[in-house]
Amino acid sequence: MSLITQLIDGLSLGSVYAVIALGYTMVYGIAKMLNFAHGDVIMVGGYICYEIMVSAGMPSILGILAAMVVCTVLGITIERFAYKPLRKAGSLAVLITAIGVSYFLQNAAMLIFGSETKTFTSVVPSFALAIKDLSISGLTLVTIVVSVVIMIALTLFIKKSKIGKAMRAVSEDKDAAELMGINVNSTISVTFAIGSALAAIAGVLLCSTSKGIMPTTGSMPGIKAFTAAVFGGIGSIPGAMVGGLLLGVIETLSKAYISYELTDAIVFAILIVVLLVRPTGLFGKKINEKV
Amino acid sequence: MLKVENANVYYGKIHALKDISLEVNEGEIVALIGANGAGKSTTLKTISGLLRSKTGSIVLFDENISHTEAHKLVSKGMAHVPEGRRIFLQMTVLENLQMGAYTTKASEVDALIEDVFERFPRLKHRKNQIAGTLSGGEQQMLAMGRALMSKPKLLMLDEPSMGLAPILVKQIFDIIKELHAAGTTILLVEQNAEMALKVADRAYVLESGRIVLSGTGKELAQSDAIKKAYLGG
Numbered sequence: 001m002s003l004i005t006q007l008i009d010g011l012s013l014g015s016v017y018a019v020i021a022l023g024y025t026m027v028y029g030i031a032k033m034l035n036f037a038h039g040d041v042i043m044v045g046g047y048i049c050y051e052i053m054v055s056a057g058m059p060s061i062l063g064i065l066a067a068m069v070v071c072t073v074l075g076i077t078i079e080r081f082a083y084k085p086l087r088k089a090g091s092l093a094v095l096i097t098a099i100g101v102s103y104f105l106q107n108a109a110m111l112i113f114g115s116e117t118k119t120f121t122s123v124v125p126s127f128a129l130a131i132k133d134l135s136i137s138g139l140t141l142v143t144i145v146v147s148v149v150i151m152i153a154l155t156l157f158i159k160k161s162k163i164g165k166a167m168r169a170v171s172e173d174k175d176a177a178e179l180m181g182i183n184v185n186s187t188i189s190v191t192f193a194i195g196s197a198l199a200a201i202a203g204v205l206l207c208s209t210s211k212g213i214m215p216t217t218g219s220m221p222g223i224k225a226f227t228a229a230v231f232g233g234i235g236s237i238p239g240a241m242v243g244g245l246l247l248g249v250i251e252t253l254s255k256a257y258i259s260y261e262l263t264d265a266i267v268f269a270i271l272i273v274v275l276l277v278r279p280t281g282l283f284g285k286k287i288n289e290k291v
Numbered sequence: 292m293l294k295v296e297n298a299n300v301y302y303g304k305i306h307a308l309k310d311i312s313l314e315v316n317e318g319e320i321v322a323l324i325g326a327n328g329a330g331k332s333t334t335l336k337t338i339s340g341l342l343r344s345k346t347g348s349i350v351l352f353d354e355n356i357s358h359t360e361a362h363k364l365v366s367k368g369m370a371h372v373p374e375g376r377r378i379f380l381q382m383t384v385l386e387n388l389q390m391g392a393y394t395t396k397a398s399e400v401d402a403l404i405e406d407v408f409e410r411f412p413r414l415k416h417r418k419n420q421i422a423g424t425l426s427g428g429e430q431q432m433l434a435m436g437r438a439l440m441s442k443p444k445l446l447m448l449d450e451p452s453m454g455l456a457p458i459l460v461k462q463i464f465d466i467i468k469e470l471h472a473a474g475t476t477i478l479l480v481e482q483n484a485e486m487a488l489k490v491a492d493r494a495y496v497l498e499s500g501r502i503v504l505s506g507t508g509k510e511l512a513q514s515d516a517i518k519k520a521y522l523g524g
Contacts, residue, residue: 162393165382165389168382178361
């Protein structure tokens with residue numbers, strides 16, 4: 001395959017990482033916690049879509065919508081029952097809880113859907129775009145377009161909308177936001193809801209690419225996207241996007257040109273180097289405070 | 292307008308406020324003075340709902356607000372400019388003001404922003420600037436302007452003069468007087484007792500979490516104990 005095809009595949013994978021990384025980074029920015037169950041929300045989204053689309057034979061768009069609705073409710077529920085009671089607890093307690101939620105979701109999926117890999121049919125009808133001798137699959141194209149639209153929409157939402165501004169205010173100073181009349185708890189819920197809905201879309205796209213789903217489907221992409229978020233500077237929205245895209249491209253290129261087996265090692269080695277040079281990540285926030 | 296009765300607040304095992312009772316009547320400027328760590332900021336945080344009192348009651352406009360969430364108090368007419376200003380440093384000046392108007396009707400926001408710019412012309416020139424780049428005085432003005440965006444009936448100011456040059460302190464106090472003249476009731480926390488007692492109708496003196504003295508601003512300014520402790524002789 002040519003370099004350009006590899007780059008496009010890398011961008012496609014990277015844009016899914018970016019969408020997942022947005023969920024990590026938004027939740028980190030607002031609740032100051034690493035939601036390690038985020039990857040498993042991806043898996044739940046995949047299963048819901050699978051059940052509607054493959055088992056029930058309904059149109060894929062219904063599967064995607066159902067996945068988004070279920071994941072949104074799931075995200076809000078996780079926050080309400082697992083994380084909210086720990087709002088004032090130490091960060092270690094929250095971290096352990098998040099890992100617990102992650103295992104809970106994986107095992108629940110194993111009970112409900114079984115542990116074997118199920119064949120996932122792509123939500124995008126199979127077609128290919130041919131430009132000269134370059135051929136891009138419909139799924140790759142849709143993945144990139146959907147992810148880019150999500151990223152632009154989310155950026156505008158956070159920059160311009162009233163709720164988006166409230167989210168930024170809460171992420172900067174919870175007490176001050178509360179004094180403005182902003183309901184901090186419901187703002188945190190909204191953040192989880194958005195992140196989880198995005199995870200559902202990412203889950204469907206990922207399963208469509210890998211053509212399979214099982215209860216641990218979300219773990220690796222979850223960790224990769226988390227890496228992307230840290231890579232870009234956790235808490236930073238553009239950071240998550242750039243980090244995700246870079247990670248996808250690096251991963252695809254090293255798979256193609258260096259070593260398939262060593263890919264993950266290379267990706268994480270690059271993360272370590274970046275963090276050594278820039279501990280706050282590429283877009284990490286350095287706050288200049290004047291008093 | 293505001294009545295705090297028998298408030299006791301704890302930070303873990305530390306008993307920070309002991310049996311605090313105070314009252315602010317409509318149209319007054321009331322000052323809370325006292326040394327560092329006396330419990331002045333804790334008192335304001337308890338009134339605005341960021342901290343909870345274990346006992347007693349807080350009544351605002353005849354409504355018991357002891358258990359009301361902080362964010363619900365803004366639309367009841369209370370605004371609290373916290374210690375250290377706490378403006379949103381990564382947001383623009385304009386966005387900070389919009390956050391102040393979070394509970395205000397959308398149709399009124401533009402006019403209120405104009406009012407704030409009229410009162411603080413320096414903010415107008417910097418409206419698209421990130422708040423973190425403002426000087427200390429400008430940040431204080433932004434914090435006050437942001438609080439005014441909710442059209443408060445009761446404005447609580449925590450150390451508005453902290454860290455400011457004398458000329459700016461005077462300016463801030465002039466603005467406090469203007470706001471008061473325009474009908475805003477003010478509860479002012481200050482370490483600068485001299486300035487505070489000059490503008491205050493009444494004042495309470497806090498010492499290690501207790502109110503030890505209260506009276507009119509004039510009375511307290513002339514009291515020997517106060518002169519010794521806070522006014523430098």
